[in-house]
Amino acid sequence: MTTTISVIGLGLMGRPMARVLLAAGYEVRGWNRSRLDDELGQGIPRCDSLVEAARAEVCLLMLADSGAVNAVLEQFEPHLTAGQVVLDMGTSDPTYSKAHATRLAEKGIGWVDAPVSGGPEGAAAGSLAVMAGASEADFAQVEPILHTLGGNVVRVGGPGAGHTAKIINQLIVGLTIEAVAEAITLAELSGLDPTRVQAALKGGFADSQVLQLHGSRMIARRYVPGAKATTQLKDLRLAQKLAAREGLNLPHLESTIQFYEMLIARGGGDLDHSGLHTLLSG
Amino acid sequence: MTTTISVIGLGLMGRPMARVLLAAGYEVRGWNRSRLDDELGQGIPRCDSLVEAARAEVCLLMLADSGAVNAVLEQFEPHLTAGQVVLDMGTSDPTYSKAHATRLAEKGIGWVDAPVSGGPEGAAAGSLAVMAGASEADFAQVEPILHTLGGNVVRVGGPGAGHTAKIINQLIVGLTIEAVAEAITLAELSGLDPTRVQAALKGGFADSQVLQLHGSRMIARRYVPGAKATTQLKDLRLAQKLAAREGLNLPHLESTIQFYEMLIARGGGDLDHSGLHTLLSG
Numbered sequence: 001m002t003t004t005i006s007v008i009g010l011g012l013m014g015r016p017m018a019r020v021l022l023a024a025g026y027e028v029r030g031w032n033r034s035r036l037d038d039e040l041g042q043g044i045p046r047c048d049s050l051v052e053a054a055r056a057e058v059c060l061l062m063l064a065d066s067g068a069v070n071a072v073l074e075q076f077e078p079h080l081t082a083g084q085v086v087l088d089m090g091t092s093d094p095t096y097s098k099a100h101a102t103r104l105a106e107k108g109i110g111w112v113d114a115p116v117s118g119g120p121e122g123a124a125a126g127s128l129a130v131m132a133g134a135s136e137a138d139f140a141q142v143e144p145i146l147h148t149l150g151g152n153v154v155r156v157g158g159p160g161a162g163h164t165a166k167i168i169n170q171l172i173v174g175l176t177i178e179a180v181a182e183a184i185t186l187a188e189l190s191g192l193d194p195t196r197v198q199a200a201l202k203g204g205f206a207d208s209q210v211l212q213l214h215g216s217r218m219i220a221r222r223y224v225p226g227a228k229a230t231t232q233l234k235d236l237r238l239a240q241k242l243a244a245r246e247g248l249n250l251p252h253l254e255s256t257i258q259f260y261e262m263l264i265a266r267g268g269g270d271l272d273h274s275g276l277h278t279l280l281s282g
Numbered sequence: 283m284t285t286t287i288s289v290i291g292l293g294l295m296g297r298p299m300a301r302v303l304l305a306a307g308y309e310v311r312g313w314n315r316s317r318l319d320d321e322l323g324q325g326i327p328r329c330d331s332l333v334e335a336a337r338a339e340v341c342l343l344m345l346a347d348s349g350a351v352n353a354v355l356e357q358f359e360p361h362l363t364a365g366q367v368v369l370d371m372g373t374s375d376p377t378y379s380k381a382h383a384t385r386l387a388e389k390g391i392g393w394v395d396a397p398v399s400g401g402p403e404g405a406a407a408g409s410l411a412v413m414a415g416a417s418e419a420d421f422a423q424v425e426p427i428l429h430t431l432g433g434n435v436v437r438v439g440g441p442g443a444g445h446t447a448k449i450i451n452q453l454i455v456g457l458t459i460e461a462v463a464e465a466i467t468l469a470e471l472s473g474l475d476p477t478r479v480q481a482a483l484k485g486g487f488a489d490s491q492v493l494q495l496h497g498s499r500m501i502a503r504r505y506v507p508g509a510k511a512t513t514q515l516k517d518l519r520l521a522q523k524l525a526a527r528e529g530l531n532l533p534h535l536e537s538t539i540q541f542y543e544m545l546i547a548r549g550g551g552d553l554d555h556s557g558l559h560t561l562l563s564g
Contacts, residue, residue: 117486129486131479154482157474164472165479168465172488175464175534179457182532183450186521189528190446192439197413197447200436204399204411206454208490239468246471250464250562251541252457252534259533280532 002027005145006047006056008072009090010036012225013116014062016123017089017149018044024126024148029053033068054079058142059086065234066092073100082108085141089130089149091115091170091235094160094242097133101159110138111159114146115166117173119226121213127151131169133162167242170235174256174273176210177232181277183211184218188281194219214274223271223278232273233260284309287427288329288338290354291372292318294507295398296344298405299371299431300326306408306430311335315350336361340424341368347516348374355382364390367423371412371431373397373452373517376442376524379415383441392420393441396428397448399455401508403495409433413451415444449524452517456538456555458492459514463559465493466500470563476501496556505553505560514555515542 003026007018010032022028022044030044031053047053054076063069069092080086086104088097092113101111112134122128130150132139139155146153156165183206187194198215201207217223225231236257243250259276268275285308289300292314304310304326312326313335329335336358345351351374362368368386370379374395383393394416404410412432414421421437428435438447465488469476480497483489499505507513518539525532541558550557 117483117488119487122486127485129483129489131482131486152482152485154478154484156478156482161474162482164474165469165482168469168472168474168479169483169486169488171468172461172465172483172493175461176458176488176490178534179454179461182457182535183454186453186525186528186530186532187447187450189530190450190524192443192446192450196436196438197450200413200434200438200444200447201399201411201451201454202436203409203434204404204413204451205401205491205495206399206451206458207411208458209487211454213487242472243468246468248468248471248562250468251537252460253464255533255537280530 004056005058005060006053007060008053009062010041012120013123016120020126020149050075051079057084061088061090063090066096080109085110085138087142088113089115091166092163093238094163097163098160110141112138112142113162115162117169131156131162131165133157133160167235167238171239171253174232174236175252176208177214177274177276178256180211180215181218181280184215185280217272217274218277223275226272229260229263229271229273229275230269285340286338287340287342288313288335289342290335291344292323294402295405298402302408302431332357333361339366343370343372345372348378362391367392367420369424370395371397373448374445375520376445379445380442392423394420394424395444397444399451413438413444413447415439415442449517449520453521453535456514456518457534458490459496459556459558460538462493462497463500463562466497467562499554499556500559505557508554511542511545511553511555511557512551
């Protein structure tokens with residue numbers, strides 16, 4: 001029997017993920033808080049309400065932050081019954097995830113936090129990195145779905161571990177974007193062709209998707225998200241909260257947060273997170 | 283006819299590179315300033331003197347820094363004749379490289395700066411990233427040699443462009459090591475298994491050779507170089523010099539230089555550059 005999936009949150013990531021699941025033969029229906037342009041939602045069947053979305057075997061959340069997840073769950077949860085699984089693939093605060101998992105488990109409802117990295121490109125290609133936090137039993141229930149969406153799926157630990165791993169992922173991404181921004185700026189001012197530098201560094205220790213993909217956005221001065229600067233800042237603040245709880249001082253995490261705050265204060269909040277480059281290049 | 287190559291500098295990188303060239307059928311002879319343990323130099327035929335090394339068609343330099351290159355060239359150059367090529371594959375100051383290229387060109391001697399990234403592992407596998415600076419004609423003379431050593435070979439520009447690109451490479455590597463050190467430390471203190479986090483991040487935007495290779499050195503607290511912290515600091519200072527010349531302020535380059543200075547002041551200069559992690563993890 002076909003597994004039914006509701007995809008709650010049809011944003012930059014939710015839309016391509018819903019399409020990949022549809023193409024793989026799942027019975028998928030989407031729900032979005034605000035009305036979507038027909039063009040954006042094209043080809044994704046819709047639920048009329050959250051209550052209807054709550055009827056799917058797997059309720060996949062792809063929402064902006066913990067606030068949105070908490071608000072949706074509040075409306076949603078009374079309509080869930082034992083055997084269903086809530087699969088939260090957005091980037092949220094792991095403190096909440098653990099609480100959600102415990103509360104849902106009491107009603108026999110599964111919980112998997114399985115945020116992803118790889119952007120809309122990775123989502124459309126089904127090649128995302130998926131970092132999951134769940135009990136082994138809950139994880140097993142959604143594993144085929146996760147392998148449809150991801151090129152690499154790893155259960156990092158129990159509930160919350162996926163969200164924690166994703167926050168750590170974002171720490172690396174934010175700091176790597178700053179590193180690549182400094183590098184591209186230096187290459188340009190040194191009179192090198194930055195595209196040839198990118199090509200020459202390929203395969204060496206400096207190489208990364210951030211160098212090739214986000215670096216190209218910097219070179220072209222074309223900062224169409226991808227992921228917005230405001231989203232990256234939200235994620236880095238979650239990392240800061242996590243570090244503070246452990247009494248840990250992470251100097252480049254702190255300064256990168258300041259750089260994103262500066263970028264957003266200058267009106268760059270809706271730019272791709274690679275827009276950090278504009279602080280250096282003017 | 284077989285091309286003859288002298289490899290001048292049989293250190294952590296020069297040794298595996300000489301062996302790869304030998305295995306590919308080149309006539310290779312090595313020279314090292316200090317006497318090498320027989321075990322380290324195993325299988326590499328030796329020149330008795332720099333003068334003898336100067337007789338090869340291609341004189342490949344793999345030395346610690348610009349000072350060593352300048353000193354060797356001073357002894358070496360009077361013995362070179364038109365048609366030979368000096369191939370500098372170490373990481374040096376591009377200001378010197380341009381001067382060397384111009385001076386050698388007057389005698390009909392070629393110059394290629396072609397530093398590499400990928401460490402002793404990449405050198406042994408012949409999979410290095412090679413970033414070259416040379417005239418098209420000089421580059422063409424050594425291109426087959428570079429393809430033997432590298433998995434990716436790109437001429438970035440004229441003489442000095444290879445060294446400049448490598449300095450930019452090192453900027454990214456240094457800053458990525460700090461990013462990964464902060465991430466691994468946060469993962470460990472958050473109670474996650476850092477090895478599972480590495481595995482989960484694979485293929486996403488946070489993934490890199492630094493996360494997988496240098497990250498594993500951090501997790502194991504095993505900082506055998508690779509590349510020494512003192513070498514990384516030397517390279518970052520070259521980046522700082524380049525940035526200063528362009529009137530550019532690169533904040534994370536500056537702070538990473540300070541972190542390496544702290545590491546070295548604490549006696550960690552001979553650790554692998556991933557030893558930066560010890561500043562955070564105690």
